[in-house]
Each structure stands twice: as C-alpha cells, then as structure tokens.
Amino acid sequence: MPAHDLPLLIDAARIAGRVATSFVGKTAQRWDKPDGAGPVTEADIAVNDLLSSTLRKARPDYGWLSEESEDTGERLGRDRVFIVDPIDGTRSFVEGSGTWAHSIAVAENGIVTAAVVYLPMRDKLYAAASGQGATLNGAPIRTSRKKSLHEATVLAARPALVAHHWKGRETPTFKRSYRPSLAYRLALVAEGRFEAMMTLRDSWEWDIAAGALIAAEAGGCAHDRTGKPLRFNNADPRLNGVVAGGGPVCAALIDALA
Missing domain, CATH: 3.30.540.10 (Fructose-1,6-Bisphosphatase, subunit A, domain 1)
Known part of the structure; x- marks a missing residue:
C-alpha cells in the first residue's frame, strides 16, 4: 500500500x-x-x-x-x-x-x-x-552519521534552549540553526545537512507527519520529546513536541531533556 x-x-x-x-x-x-x-x-x-x-x-x-x-x-x-x-x-x-x-x-x-x-x-x-x-x-538520502551531540548542529527555535527544558537546568552544548517550516526542518535532517531538529511545544500532526517518516526512512529517529513513538490521526491532532535526527544525536537530545 x-x-x-x-x-x-x-x-x-x-x-x-x-x-x-x-x-x-x-x-x-x-x-x-x-x-x-x-x-x-x-x-x-x-x-x-x-x-x-x-x-x-x-x-x-x-x-x-x-x-x-x-x-x-x-x-x-x-x-x-x-x-x-x-x-x-x-x-x-x-x-x-x-x-x-x-x-x-x-x-x-x-x-x-x-x-x-x-x-x-x-x-x-x-x-x-x-x-x-x-x-x-x-x-x-541519509541522516548525518555524526555521533556526538557536542559536534552537532540542531534546528530549533531559540526558546527550546531555555534551561528549564533540560535536566539539571543545564542546556547541552551544540550549535543551533533555524528554519521556520517544521516539515523542512525534518527533511533537512533526513538529507544529512543538520544532525537533528526539535520542537518542544505541542505540534500539529500536519506539520510533522510527512517529515517524520522521511527522517526515519533516511536512517534516523523521530519521537516525541519524551522519546515515545509518534502516533497520528489522534482525536486531538497534536503531538508532545518532536525530536528527530541521526540515531546517536537524537537519543542524546532526548536523554538530556527534562
């Protein structure tokens, strides 16, 4: 199908x-x-x-x-x-x-x-x-093969770096970049141009659904901010944030989040 x-x-x-x-x-x-x-x-x-x-x-x-x-x-x-x-x-x-x-x-x-x-x-x-x-x-296309979060460039809005989002209220070290379209952020991660992307706010399914599969099929991961799998067609079509990227960097981001 x-x-x-x-x-x-x-x-x-x-x-x-x-x-x-x-x-x-x-x-x-x-x-x-x-x-x-x-x-x-x-x-x-x-x-x-x-x-x-x-x-x-x-x-x-x-x-x-x-x-x-x-x-x-x-x-x-x-x-x-x-x-x-x-x-x-x-x-x-x-x-x-x-x-x-x-x-x-x-x-x-x-x-x-x-x-x-x-x-x-x-x-x-x-x-x-x-x-x-x-x-x-x-x-x-394939996601980036970088393994270290400290060497990664992550697509994220500036508010995602506020300390209270992170364990110990300490934002990990990585380079931040930004694109306004969530779908494009996910696609750029799939292409390997950036190591990861994240949005920590509730996110509409229509912003995420296509890009999440593209990132996953490019060899990466795409989860909600707690590391749970993304599920779609929910009665309330919002997700608990999104973190996506090459496997090691994606996992490191999720592990560092409060």
Missing part, C-alpha cells in the same frame, strides 16, 4: 506547487486565524482545495486531516487518513521566501506509510514510503 500511495502524493505535490506559485506571496490576500493561530492566505486555501479534491477522489475511503479544513472527526473511523499542511511556513510564503513547503502524508492505523515534503521555489521534493528509504528528487 505505501508504494501504491507514494506516486499519488508526488503528483499531487507538484500540482500544488504550480497552484501556490501562481500567487505572489507578498500580495496574496491574507488574514489572521482566530485565537492567534497565525496567518492564512488565499494560496493556502487554493492548495487545500486542490489537494482535497485530487486526493480524496483518488482514495475515497481515506480520511482527511488538514490545517485548512474543518476537522469533523469523521477521519477517526477510517483506517487510513491523509494528513496535509497545504503550505507549511505561511509566514515565509508571505515574505517571499523560498523555504515554505507542501507537506502530504498517509497514515494507516496511526503510522505514517507514505510522505512527501515539496518546496516548489527550490525544486526540492523529499519522499518516502515505509521500508523503501527516503529520497530527494529521486536520489537516496
């Missing part, structure tokens, strides 16, 4: 890229979501409509969870579900940056089985299916 779904996700992502790039980020109509949930643009809605129509028509028995669709809970009765962020990194899109992405995944009984993260402005398409490895534009 993963091999059956992956070509569908790849085709849908490329079409989504053409739709999104037909809008001009800085001039696309935008508004703010209620309760400080961040911005949304007409491009987000157009891509969501396109993906919903394309994917659900192809797999009418799959459920649907998307940042830009009302969640009715109907998906909870389905064995398989699409988990979609039409544009991950909307602020980057609005600013005219190229680091926003389409994040598309299929989860079966809580486990992601096929995934795509596509950055149309950079022509970077990351893909994975269970047991088949991960690729970037068709070429295999």
Whole structure:
C-alpha cells in the first residue's frame, strides 16, 4: 500500500506547487486565524482545495486531516487518513521566501506509510514510503552519521534552549540553526545537512507527519520529546513536541531533556 500511495502524493505535490506559485506571496490576500493561530492566505486555501479534491477522489475511503479544513472527526473511523499542511511556513510564503513547503502524508492505523515534503521555489521534493528509504528528487538520502551531540548542529527555535527544558537546568552544548517550516526542518535532517531538529511545544500532526517518516526512512529517529513513538490521526491532532535526527544525536537530545 505505501508504494501504491507514494506516486499519488508526488503528483499531487507538484500540482500544488504550480497552484501556490501562481500567487505572489507578498500580495496574496491574507488574514489572521482566530485565537492567534497565525496567518492564512488565499494560496493556502487554493492548495487545500486542490489537494482535497485530487486526493480524496483518488482514495475515497481515506480520511482527511488538514490545517485548512474543518476537522469533523469523521477521519477517526477510517483506517487510513491523509494528513496535509497545504503550505507549511505561511509566514515565509508571505515574505517571499523560498523555504515554505507542501507537506502530504498517509497514515494507516496511526503510522505514517507514505510522505512527501515539496518546496516548489527550490525544486526540492523529499519522499518516502515505509521500508523503501527516503529520497530527494529521486536520489537516496541519509541522516548525518555524526555521533556526538557536542559536534552537532540542531534546528530549533531559540526558546527550546531555555534551561528549564533540560535536566539539571543545564542546556547541552551544540550549535543551533533555524528554519521556520517544521516539515523542512525534518527533511533537512533526513538529507544529512543538520544532525537533528526539535520542537518542544505541542505540534500539529500536519506539520510533522510527512517529515517524520522521511527522517526515519533516511536512517534516523523521530519521537516525541519524551522519546515515545509518534502516533497520528489522534482525536486531538497534536503531538508532545518532536525530536528527530541521526540515531546517536537524537537519543542524546532526548536523554538530556527534562
């Protein structure tokens, strides 16, 4: 089944890229979501409509969870579900940056089985299916082989370094870098350009699902902040943070967290 779904996700992502790039980020109509949930643009809605129509028509028995669709809970009765962020990194899109992405995944009984993260402005398409490895534009990718956390570069927002998050209130030594899109952070870790990524806040499934499988299939690990496996299609579609990376560095991060 993963091999059956992956070509569908790849085709849908490329079409989504053409739709999104037909809008001009800085001039696309935008508004703010209620309760400080961040911005949304007409491009987000157009891509969501396109993906919903394309994917659900192809797999009418799959459920649907998307940042830009009302969640009715109907998906909870389905064995398989699409988990979609039409544009991950909307602020980057609005600013005219190229680091926003389409994040598309299929989860079966809580486990992601096929995934795509596509950055149309950079022509970077990351893909994975269970047991088949991960690729970037068709070429295999692997996580970093560095073993020492002290030598690692970790993608994380600055608040993750606050001392109270760490055992003994002592932040371990590593180099920090940052990208706004969580899906892209996970993909960069899968590519081996960074040793690990983490976010310690509750994280929406649609930000994480695709990138987590890509990182895992590239030889890394992807867990919640306590080291537990990630499970998807939850009634409350939020995860307890995410830590992902090459095995030794990922394990060292989780061990150091309070």
